[in-house]
Amino acid sequence: MYDWRRSARLVAVLWAAPVTPSPAQTLTTVVNFNLTEGANPYSSPVQGTDGDFYGTTADAGWDGYGTVFKLSLAGTLTTLYRFCPQRQCSDGAFPYAGLVLATDGNFYGTTNEGGASTGGQCAPPGCGTVFKISAAGKLTTLYSFCRNFGCPDGAYPAGLVLAADGQLYGTTREGGSPGPGTIFRISLDGTLTTLYSFCSQEGCADGYFPSAGLIQSADGDFYGTTSNGGTGGSCFEGCGTLFRVTPQGNLTTLHSFDFTDGANPYGALVQAADGKLYGTTFSGGFNGDGTVFAITPGGTLTTLYSFCSHGPCDDGANPVAALVQATDGNFYGTTRNGGADTYYGTLFKITPNGALTTLQSFDESNGATPVASMIQATDGRLYGTTVDGGSKSYGTLFSVALGLNPFVQTLPASGRTGSHVAILGTDLVGATGVTFNGVLATFSVASPTLITTTVPAGATTGKIQVVTPSATLSSNVPFRVIP
Numbered sequence: 001m002y003d004w005r006r007s008a009r010l011v012a013v014l015w016a017a018p019v020t021p022s023p024a025q026t027l028t029t030v031v032n033f034n035l036t037e038g039a040n041p042y043s044s045p046v047q048g049t050d051g052d053f054y055g056t057t058a059d060a061g062w063d064g065y066g067t068v069f070k071l072s073l074a075g076t077l078t079t080l081y082r083f084c085p086q087r088q089c090s091d092g093a094f095p096y097a098g099l100v101l102a103t104d105g106n107f108y109g110t111t112n113e114g115g116a117s118t119g120g121q122c123a124p125p126g127c128g129t130v131f132k133i134s135a136a137g138k139l140t141t142l143y144s145f146c147r148n149f150g151c152p153d154g155a156y157p158a159g160l161v162l163a164a165d166g167q168l169y170g171t172t173r174e175g176g177s178p179g180p181g182t183i184f185r186i187s188l189d190g191t192l193t194t195l196y197s198f199c200s201q202e203g204c205a206d207g208y209f210p211s212a213g214l215i216q217s218a219d220g221d222f223y224g225t226t227s228n229g230g231t232g233g234s235c236f237e238g239c240g241t242l243f244r245v246t247p248q249g250n251l252t253t254l255h256s257f258d259f260t261d262g263a264n265p266y267g268a269l270v271q272a273a274d275g276k277l278y279g280t281t282f283s284g285g286f287n288g289d290g291t292v293f294a295i296t297p298g299g300t301l302t303t304l305y306s307f308c309s310h311g312p313c314d315d316g317a318n319p320v321a322a323l324v325q326a327t328d329g330n331f332y333g334t335t336r337n338g339g340a341d342t343y344y345g346t347l348f349k350i351t352p353n354g355a356l357t358t359l360q361s362f363d364e365s366n367g368a369t370p371v372a373s374m375i376q377a378t379d380g381r382l383y384g385t386t387v388d389g390g391s392k393s394y395g396t397l398f399s400v401a402l403g404l405n406p407f408v409q410t411l412p413a414s415g416r417t418g419s420h421v422a423i424l425g426t427d428l429v430g431a432t433g434v435t436f437n438g439v440l441a442t443f444s445v446a447s448p449t450l451i452t453t454t455v456p457a458g459a460t461t462g463k464i465q466v467v468t469p470s471a472t473l474s475s476n477v478p479f480r481v482i483p
Contacts, residue, residue, distance in 0.1 A: 321334055
């Protein structure tokens with residue numbers, strides 16, 4: 001099994017035909033990480049209610065155990081927390097996953113190791129944690145994995161997702177009964193429930209080693225991937241699966257990869273405006289170097305693109321991150337390897353029907369080895385990270401200008417009539433109107449980046465619009481009104 005938790009810096013370099021980046025996009029290195037302020041970010045930042053960005057680095061800090069940072073709109077990087085100041089890293093260590101902003105205004109995340117484990121099944125410094133951290137940097141450890149012998153509650157957690165019920169859901173790569181990974185739910189106060197343990201079916205037909213977090217679909221269920229297992233017989237440890245799981249823990253395997261259609265999906269899924277789920281596989285496909293695929297909630301899979309289809313992989317190879325659908329309807333992602341002239345990875349655009357354009361080949365000076373999914377911030381730009389490269393050789397945080405207009409996004413993404421909703425954006429001062437799918441709502445402008453409102457009576461599922469003195473801003477995705 002390919003494990004990039006502690007992946008070494010990529011040194012292979014291949015010759016390739018040059019690829020000219022699209023003139024419609026501009027990549028800017030915003031941060032060059034160093035050992036002092038953090039190093040090797042394996043996840044992209046999330047935008048807070050103040051408009052600033054919050055994220056994690058997997059290394060550096062007091063003794064190299066990782067950090068939580070804040071990047072202001074003015075470009076100032078501040079380290080909010082350095083992991084492992086406590087004995088035996090009881091506060092956690094190595095936060096490989098990113099943060100999620102919850103409705104209480106705090107950020108929630110996981111560390112891959114550390115914590116006050118008592119089961120004794122994980123090598124020091126522990127099996128990982130779930131934590132809460134405020135925008136001011138106050139960290140609270142909510143849960144330490146491996147509470148009992150055998151780690152039935154899981155070990156080595158991936159990222160979290162905030163669900164419509166106000167709780168957090170996630171996966172662990174190992175642990176559970178019989179052992180190769182779990183799905184869990186955890187409340188904001190730290191009460192954890194193990195919903196499913198992988199490899200519960202004969203031959204691990206349900207998959208194992210879920211390396212990515214979950215997404216919640218519009219149907220209320222969660223969808224995810226396992227990097228190994230399944231019924232596909234072309235891989236030594238199984239080629240991986242796509243699954244659906246209910247909030248109660250009832251799991252259905254939607255697809256087992258067989259290498260010809262992809263193998264080893266390390267990244268999470270994204271649900272697009274057309275209702276389909278889109279994702280990537282690290283290997284497999286026509287050339288063996290990974291794919292982009294679409295799958296319906298019912299389980300019909302279509303391979304949209306096989307990497308390494310141009311030159312010696314100048315279109316990229318081996319994607320490990322989730323895609324992001326931007327407001328132009330296209331998907332954007334990265335490959336860990338491949339690219340023109342170097343082998344440090346690429347940034348690409350792909351349409352819903354599979355037409356791929358390589359926008360950028362990383363060359364180490366502007367970053368190397370992108371393994372995290374990007375985000376689209378409310379200013380319209382994409383933001384992402386590279387694990388390596390940059391002027392300090394410890395990774396970068398970059399932005400990509402695509403010429404897309406600013407928009408607003410909501411927290412949470414769904415709610416009932418009368419429930420409170422935060423609207424995040426830019427230049428919101430002076431807003432004169434807020435509508436939920438055309439229905440007027442009362443609101444208050446809390447700051448240039450935040451509006452508070454409630455779901456008005458009569459509202460139905462659809463886009464939110466905010467009228468400001470300079471523009472009318474629409475939400476990037478429909479707000480789902482819960483009956």
